[in-house]
Amino acid sequence: MADEIKLLRLWASPFCQRVELALKLKGLQYQLIDEDIWNKSELLLQSNPVHKKVPVLFHNGNAIAESFVIMEYIDETWKHNPLLPKHPHGRANARFWANFVDEKVFKTASIAYLGKDKPQEDGIELFSQQLKMLEGELAGKDYFGGDSIGFVDIAAFFIMHVYGVVQEVKEAELMTQEKFPVLFQWLAKLEANDLVMECLQPSEKHLAHVRARLSVLDEEAASKTKAA
């Protein structure tokens, strides 16, 4: 029986894009189901009742949520073109840096770009330090995964890509080629990869989406200030 793979996703979500790239790197056939996260479907609420978020992967009837959990599942179920290194220490290192992207970089960026919950200046400095740490992990390699795209590349690329879009909308220059040449070289390699680009929508569409989302966030913040 052929595998039945479906991905419930929001096209603009970097977390969903991660899963798509993992599936593509494994050469898997899958069906995309677009979700309207502002009007959540029964399918989403039933398949991910805990978080009610995308991405959700369906495989032969099983539903799996959380992007890294899904990526590990994909890597273990289809063992060709591995996303994680073979040796346990290499795997631990990859998981460490993937967690670093989500626990540190992602959260710091919200402060640095949006001034969320904390003073923006603190976020900007910390963001810079964390990007430098990522560069340190890349140094000398084509990809975080070594010679080929791996778990950490997938984890980091789509998040970094969104920051590029946010920077255009906000006219911010926190992440520049001058400050982070190693990171930009790595980004360029991934942007030149067809499978990676297949996971992204045209940039004008993405820009318009981020612009709209940021203005909603600004409005919410403004009304909170008024109410306070």
Place this chain on the structure above:
Amino acid sequence: MEEVKLLGWWMSPFSRRVELALKLKGVGYEYIEQDLANKSQLLLEYNPVHKKVPVLVHNGKTMAESLVILEYIDETWPNNPILPRNPYEKAMARFWAQFIEEKCNGGLWKIMWCKDEEERGRLVEEASHCFRTLEGELKGNKFFGGDEIGMVDIAANFIGYWLGVVQEVSGMELVTRDKFPVLCKWMDEFVEHSVVKETLPPRDKLHAEFEARLGAPSWKY
């Protein structure tokens, strides 16, 4: 010959998770207690990114982040597995370990440091919902791992033991026997487990430490 070292702190549930996994697998290790107020060169060298415990050193290679270390331990010493072998069940275990970390422990942490009473009430309500969800995952089993302790039980160690002390010290009544009978039964089983017992910090010492810290303006480390 295997050389396994663990840099830890007696009070840290994260550090104790790693100890628990090593003990469950019967892996011998050298424990090196850290003074987090005065971080050692060793710690700063082994975990330059976060400068935190636990750090596992195996044959000279270092690893940080407790859940990452647990996966390493399970892959390196496959006896007495703490993760299921089936990819889907393994995915579920990872999902719940992450849920515990982000929602349960994360929620508790915010409550412990929240000074605003109204906000704290809201956080307690939110956390209560998360604990109800977690309780549902026990599904009539003795442990989250089934008959035996697994990754999810290990990840839940703060809830299993430390939370009781925090509630005593702070007067918070979030997870009580009448509200969460099933979860409390799990907590009883957890702390009575012969190997888990070896990894629990002394209750009176923990109590005193929390009393000192929860009164302070912010967690020192």
